[in-house]
Amino acid sequence: MSYSVQSALLIALVALPFSAVLALAIPAWFARRASERAVTRVVGWAFGSAVITALLLAAALSQRGGTISASLGDWFRVDHYAFSITLVGDGLSIPFALFSAALVGLIGAFSRRYLHREAGFYRFYLLLSLFGAGVELVVLAGSLDLVIFGWELVGLTSALLIAFFSERKKPVEHGLRAFVTYRACDLGLLVAAVWLHFRAGESTIIAVPGARAFAGFPVPPGAFDATVLGLLLLLAAMGKSAQVPFGGWLPRALEGPTPSSAIFYGAISVHLGAYLLLRAAPILERAPIAAAAVVLIGALTALHGTFVGRAQTDIKSALAYASMTQVGLIFVEIGLGFRYLALVHIVGHAAVRSSQILRSPSLLHDHHHLERAMAETLPRTGKHLERWVPRALQPWLYRHALERGYFDAILRDHLIGGLVRTLRRIDTLDQRWAHWLSRPLDGALESPVLPPHQKEERS
Amino acid sequence: MIALTPLLMALIFTLAAPLVARAPEARSARRLGTSFATAALALAVLLTAADDLTSAPRALVHGLSLVHGLVLSLSPGGALHLMPIVAGMVGLLALSMSPAETHPPRTLARILQLLAIASACLATSRPALLVALWAASSATAWAELRDRATVDGAGRGHRGDRAARPDRLFAAYHLPSAALVAIGVALISTGSRTTGATLLVLGFAIRAAVLPAHSWFPLFVERAPMGLVVAFAVPQLGIYAQLAQLTQSPHGLPGQLAHLIPAIAAVSAVCAAALGIVQENARRGLAYLMMSQTAMVTFGLANPSPVARSGALLAFQVLSLSLSGFAMTLTALEARRGALSLRTPGGSFARTPRLAAAFLILGLATVGFPLSAGFAAEDLLVQGAVEASPLLDICVLAASALNGIAVMRAFFMLFAGRRPQVGEQDLTRRETYALTVAMAALLGFGVLPRALIATDAGDSGVREDSFAHAAEHHGG
Numbered sequence: 001m002s003y004s005v006q007s008a009l010l011i012a013l014v015a016l017p018f019s020a021v022l023a024l025a026i027p028a029w030f031a032r033r034a035s036e037r038a039v040t041r042v043v044g045w046a047f048g049s050a051v052i053t054a055l056l057l058a059a060a061l062s063q064r065g066g067t068i069s070a071s072l073g074d075w076f077r078v079d080h081y082a083f084s085i086t087l088v089g090d091g092l093s094i095p096f097a098l099f100s101a102a103l104v105g106l107i108g109a110f111s112r113r114y115l116h117r118e119a120g121f122y123r124f125y126l127l128l129s130l131f132g133a134g135v136e137l138v139v140l141a142g143s144l145d146l147v148i149f150g151w152e153l154v155g156l157t158s159a160l161l162i163a164f165f166s167e168r169k170k171p172v173e174h175g176l177r178a179f180v181t182y183r184a185c186d187l188g189l190l191v192a193a194v195w196l197h198f199r200a201g202e203s204t205i206i207a208v209p210g211a212r213a214f215a216g217f218p219v220p221p222g223a224f225d226a227t228v229l230g231l232l233l234l235l236a237a238m239g240k241s242a243q244v245p246f247g248g249w250l251p252r253a254l255e256g257p258t259p260s261s262a263i264f265y266g267a268i269s270v271h272l273g274a275y276l277l278l279r280a281a282p283i284l285e286r287a288p289i290a291a292a293a294v295v296l297i298g299a300l301t302a303l304h305g306t307f308v309g310r311a312q313t314d315i316k317s318a319l320a321y322a323s324m325t326q327v328g329l330i331f332v333e334i335g336l337g338f339r340y341l342a343l344v345h346i347v348g349h350a351a352v353r354s355s356q357i358l359r360s361p362s363l364l365h366d367h368h369h370l371e372r373a374m375a376e377t378l379p380r381t382g383k384h385l386e387r388w389v390p391r392a393l394q395p396w397l398y399r400h401a402l403e404r405g406y407f408d409a410i411l412r413d414h415l416i417g418g419l420v421r422t423l424r425r426i427d428t429l430d431q432r433w434a435h436w437l438s439r440p441l442d443g444a445l446e447s448p449v450l451p452p453h454q455k456e457e458r459s
Numbered sequence: 460m461i462a463l464t465p466l467l468m469a470l471i472f473t474l475a476a477p478l479v480a481r482a483p484e485a486r487s488a489r490r491l492g493t494s495f496a497t498a499a500l501a502l503a504v505l506l507t508a509a510d511d512l513t514s515a516p517r518a519l520v521h522g523l524s525l526v527h528g529l530v531l532s533l534s535p536g537g538a539l540h541l542m543p544i545v546a547g548m549v550g551l552l553a554l555s556m557s558p559a560e561t562h563p564p565r566t567l568a569r570i571l572q573l574l575a576i577a578s579a580c581l582a583t584s585r586p587a588l589l590v591a592l593w594a595a596s597s598a599t600a601w602a603e604l605r606d607r608a609t610v611d612g613a614g615r616g617h618r619g620d621r622a623a624r625p626d627r628l629f630a631a632y633h634l635p636s637a638a639l640v641a642i643g644v645a646l647i648s649t650g651s652r653t654t655g656a657t658l659l660v661l662g663f664a665i666r667a668a669v670l671p672a673h674s675w676f677p678l679f680v681e682r683a684p685m686g687l688v689v690a691f692a693v694p695q696l697g698i699y700a701q702l703a704q705l706t707q708s709p710h711g712l713p714g715q716l717a718h719l720i721p722a723i724a725a726v727s728a729v730c731a732a733a734l735g736i737v738q739e740n741a742r743r744g745l746a747y748l749m750m751s752q753t754a755m756v757t758f759g760l761a762n763p764s765p766v767a768r769s770g771a772l773l774a775f776q777v778l779s780l781s782l783s784g785f786a787m788t789l790t791a792l793e794a795r796r797g798a799l800s801l802r803t804p805g806g807s808f809a810r811t812p813r814l815a816a817a818f819l820i821l822g823l824a825t826v827g828f829p830l831s832a833g834f835a836a837e838d839l840l841v842q843g844a845v846e847a848s849p850l851l852d853i854c855v856l857a858a859s860a861l862n863g864i865a866v867m868r869a870f871f872m873l874f875a876g877r878r879p880q881v882g883e884q885d886l887t888r889r890e891t892y893a894l895t896v897a898m899a900a901l902l903g904f905g906v907l908p909r910a911l912i913a914t915d916a917g918d919s920g921v922r923e924d925s926f927a928h929a930a931e932h933h934g935g
Contacts, residue, residue: 029813029895031885076835076908078769081842083835119809145838149829156828159867166808166875179867183860190841190856198845423737430734434674438628 001060007070009060010087013053013097014140017104017133020046024126039125040112047105047132054098057089066090067207067215069142081197086142088205092214092278092343096139099347103267103354104132110358111259120164124257131157131260135268139275144193144203144217147276151189155182155240158269161260162253174252181249185239189276192232199225205279214339216282226283230290233280234297241273241327243301245407251312251320258361261316266353270323271346274330281339291335298331304405310382311401315363323353462535464506465543465581468499472550472575480568485559488567492554493889495571499578500547500896507544510534535581541911542581545776548897549693549783550574555893556787557686558794566684569603573690586644593640593666597633600691604629604683625682632675636665656716667757668692668750670727680746685790689783692749717761721844724758725851725858727751732861741799741869745786748865751858752778752825758855759840763847770839773911777832777901781824784897788818791890792873795883801869804876811885815874817894822866824901826859831901835908 023042027034034042061068068089074082089097108128115121130153137150159182163175196203199220207215220226237243242250242265250270254261264270277284277294284291302325309321326349333342359366371377389397403409475495482488510533534540553570562570576596580589604626639662646655661672668676680688728751735747756778759771792814793799796806808815820831827837837859845852886894904911 029816030891031813076839076912078766078839078843078912079764081766081839083838123812149834152829156823163871163875166804166871167877169804169876172804172871172875176868176871180864183863183867187856187860190860191853194841194845194852194856195849197842198849419733420737423733427734427737430674430677434628434678435623437631437674438624438678440624 001056003068006057006060006068006089009053009057010068010070010089010140011072013050013057013089013101014087014133014136016046016050016053017101017129017136020129021126021133024122024129028122028126033122036112036116036121039122040108043108043125043129044105046129047101047108050101050132050136051098051105054094054101058094058098061089061091061094071142083145084143084204085146086204087140087146088142088207088215089140090207090215092275093139095343095347096275097136099350100132100135100139100268103263103350104128104135107259107263111257114259115257118257124161124164124260127157127161128260128263131161131264131269135272138272142205144189144196144205147279148186148189148193151186151236151240151272154269154272155179155186158182158253158264161256161264164256164260170252171255174249174255178249178253181239181246185236185246188232188235188239192229192236195225195229195232196220199229206282214278214281217280219282219286223286226287227289230280230283230287231293233276233283234290234294237273237276237331238297239273240276241270241331242324243273243297243328243331244304244405245411247301247304247324248404248408248411250324251317251404254316254320254357258358262354262357265320265323266357267350270327271330271350274327274334274342274346277331277334278339278342281334281337284335285337291337294335295332296335298328298333298335301325301328301331304328307385307397308401308404310385311398315360316357319353319357319360323349326353460532460536460584462532462543462582464503464510464534465546465578467502467506468543468547469575469578469582471495471499471502472571472578476568476571476575479571480564482564482567485563485567488564489554489557489559489562492557492567492571493551493893496547496550496554496574499574500544500551503543503547507534507541539581539772541776543578545779546574546578546581548900549577549689549779552780552783552787552893552897553686553689555889556791557684558790560794561684561790562686565606566603566687569599570686570690572599573687577690586648590637590641590644594637596691597629597637597666600679600683600687601626601629601633603687604679607682607684623678623682625678628675628678632665632672636662638662639665653716660716660720663757664723667753668746669723669754669757670730670750673727673731673750676750677743677746680749681740681742685742685786685793689786693779693783693786717763720761721758721848721851724754724761725848725854728754728758728858729854729861732858732865735865736861736868738865739800739802741789741793741801741873744801744865744869745789748825748862749782749786751862752782755837755840755855755858758851759844762844764843766843767840767847768843769912770836770841770843773908774827774833774836774840776911777836777904778825780897781821781831781833781901784821784894784901785818785825788814788821788894791886792818799873801872804872806872806874806876807883808874810883811874813886813891815870817886817898818874819866819870820898821894821901822870823863824898824905826862826866828863830905832904832908832911833901834905835912839912 020043023046024034024039057068070087072085072087075085076083108125111124111128115124118124134150134153134157138147138154139150141147141150156179159175159179161175162178163172165171193203196217199222200218202218204218205215206218217229220229238246250265253265256264284294305321305323305325305328309318309325312318312321326345330342330345330349333339333345367378386394400406472495475492479488479492479495482491535542550571553574554567557567557570573596576592576599580592583589583592608624608626639658643655643658643660643662646652646658648655663669665672665675676692680692683691731747731751731754735744735751738744738747752774756771756775759767759774762768762771789799792811795811806815824831824833827833841852841856844855
């Protein structure tokens with residue numbers, strides 16, 4: 001297969017999901033909605049074709065080794081700065097792209113019956129296609145700038161799908177919470193991109209010499225810059241991959257439809273943080289402090305996830321914390337430099353977790369089925385913890401697990417809550433000043449009509 | 460120099476205003492106004508395309524210049540080249556989506572007057588004319604606020620608040636603003652450059668609602684008819700063009716100002732964004748979003764980097780369109796539902812899916828989300844500014860992050876949550892037409908942002924005769 005054909009296939013791998021988005025979005029805007037069958041066919045064809053494309057690329061890559069790249073030139077350029085659109089296929093991105101396309105296609109096929117006659121059927125498939133397009137772009141991006149493009153799309157679709165059942169209050173709150181977490185942590189990614197341009201002159205992913213290594217982001221010359229970059233990318237990864245202390249959104253995120261929960265929080269979206277760190281591996285090698293931080297965060301998350309998960313009383317929350325635990329372990333592997341192990345772990349975990357989440361509505365049925373087959377009740381898990389954790393600590397640990405580590409309370413009530421109260425006070429003062437300036441010329445003043453929260457504060 | 464395309468647009472809007480004012484009722488006035496706005500937009504598109512694609516129009520204009528002894532051009536120069544089209548789109552949105560209940564013919568006429576003034580700002584570079592146009596636009600907006608306060612009875616606001624007179628607050632800020640700009644221009648023309656530039660910048664800051672000179676703006680957005688808010692606050696064409704030229708003039712900004720403006724703008728952007736996310740009134744939330752994004756544009760325009768300035772000018776064009784659409788979509792929802800609160804989810808996505816989609820897309824385009832032209836604008840702005848001011852750059856990124864949160868929060872609070880079915884209607888054909896034009900432009904240029912960017916560094920936003928330069932040499 002010639003190099004130009006490989007490049008064309010790489011472009012097609014990103015273009016196909018976007019074409020599904022256009023095919024669904026444009027008719028919807030003009031209030032012409034296709035039938036369920038037509039919608040699933042569009043998505044099925046797009047991602048089925050993407051799977052075939054990815055398989056061809058995988059075959060080509062395994063033959064020639066190295067990386068495949070495709071350049072679409074400068075998207076825009078001013079003076080010395082240019083935003084180039086380059087795609088890279090290597091031993092990291094092609095398996096990930098293949099796996100993602102396959103899962104999205106499978107979820108699309110699964111959802112045809114699962115969401116049959118659901119009011120939001122069309123919206124679900126549109127968001128699923130947009131998510132798939134965003135993931136392919138993140139994975140195949142040839143620069144950190146392009147990663148951001150896809151990363152933001154993934155975050156948006158995630159929030160919108162969490163709030164899928166928008167007539168209920170809790171999914172909406174949780175969707176907003178997830179978006180806020182993403183947005184706050186994505187600041188790390190944006191600052192990292194700017195800093196990388198500033199210090200290294202570009203953010204293009206560079207093929208690392210040696211057939212066994214993945215391509216990675218360019219490394220800035222100084223150790224300090226590498227450390228700063230590594231920590232910024234870690235911040236971004238923590239938000240997307242629900243690492244402590246930013247993991248509170250994950251168990252709440254499973255409010256959305258089961259198929260999207262499976263693909264987002266079991267399979268793909270939750271692993272994008274790890275993917276980002278794998279691409280940043282050259283930077284982490286240069287910055288041992290950042291690498292140590294990755295290990296520390298991953299280890300703390302794994303411990304947090306395993307303890308808190310065991311105190312959950314519903315299967316989806318338990319699976320969410322189980323995901324969090326495994327992703328924490330993946331972070332540890334990346335921080336210690338075991339990149340291939342991390343990649344295998346990602347793929348294996350994604351496959352198992354997504355199938356578990358898809359089966360979760362049938363948990364009781366499966367449980368009974370298994371017990372009937374075994375002719376006994378299933379054994380309790382976690383007995384090893386009862387042996388290792390001192391008895392005096394167990395009630396504290398249980399309370400800690402029930403409160404989910406108190407992270408939510410600290411963030412909500414003290415950090416964010418304090419900031420919100422301060423901002424509201426400033427706003428109240430500003431309104432009073434404006435009110436005073438706009439008073440009648442006779443000097444008579446009446447109290448301004450304040451919003452309820454400000455009335456509560458005053459009383 | 461006189462640019463003919465915006466001048467003709469200004470004439471169209473000026474002719475339309477009295478006709479619309481005399482319409483028998485709001486709906487027919489709106490239809491008439493929409494027709495004129497469509498004509499102005501079509502004219503802008505045709506003439507700008509003709510200017511770009513063929514040399515015949517330029518030759519014709521050159522001939523006219525020789526005959527009349529004026530310096531004429533078909534379109535504004537530099538990066539303002541496409542601004543007449545943007546102004547036309549803003550006008551289309553402001554007029555076609557104005558709810559009839561809150562926009563009587565007199566209000567629509569004033570919107571047309573403001574659009575005429577905004578177009579005229581693009582047509583001329585004479586400082587005295589620009590100052591006069593500045594004052595005229597403030598006076599027009601003030602007149603509408605005063606008339607509303609009078610009609611409401613003894614200044615009773617729409618929530619029964621007897622004391623708040625938005626017209627008084629508006630005048631308290633805009634009279635000094637106009638005076639500062641006029642005196643600043645006069646001082647620059649007499650050679651007192653530093654003092655003149657300082658006064659000019661202060662005048663700009665009030666008009667652009669930069670913190671702490673912003674207190675008039677939230678109340679203005681809260682109380683004024685939204686079409687008027689859009690026509691007054693969104694284009695601000697003359698302002699940014701002149702600010703850009705001030706920094707590009709041969710002498711540059713006076714040294715201290717050159718450092719102070721970006722700092723104030725960046726801090727203003729992040730503070731406004733932070734205040735925006737705690738608002739419970741949807742209109743006030745919109746006001747802070749507008750303030751924050753405007754401050755980001757100011758930050759970029761005052762930056763020495765041509766990359767940042769190009770990004771800022773691109774952002775200015777994108778914001779003009781996206782903020783107009785976002786604001787008018789908000790008011791379309793308000794017309795269906797009444798006063799909008801962001802306290803708890805109170806909407807029904809299922810009833811108005813296209814209205815919700817338009818709201819979300821326009822809001823995300825405003826904050827530079829991918830797939831919209833705003834992404835390229837923000838990328839250029841922050842990448843260009845990092846060398847001169849890395850910390851301020853981080854402030855701008857933080858502001859953008861907060862604004863994104865504000866948009867999503869507004870979307871969820873306004874369109875999600877169970878709501879008694881009150882028969883809310885999705886987009887009408889008129890609204891679909893206006894929003895399709897706006898979104899097509901934003902998403903289309905999101906794919907091809909190059910078409911909006913001035914790629915020649917020497918051409919990044921500079922008209923041949925700068926404001927300050929003109930003030931010095933034309934004597935005001």
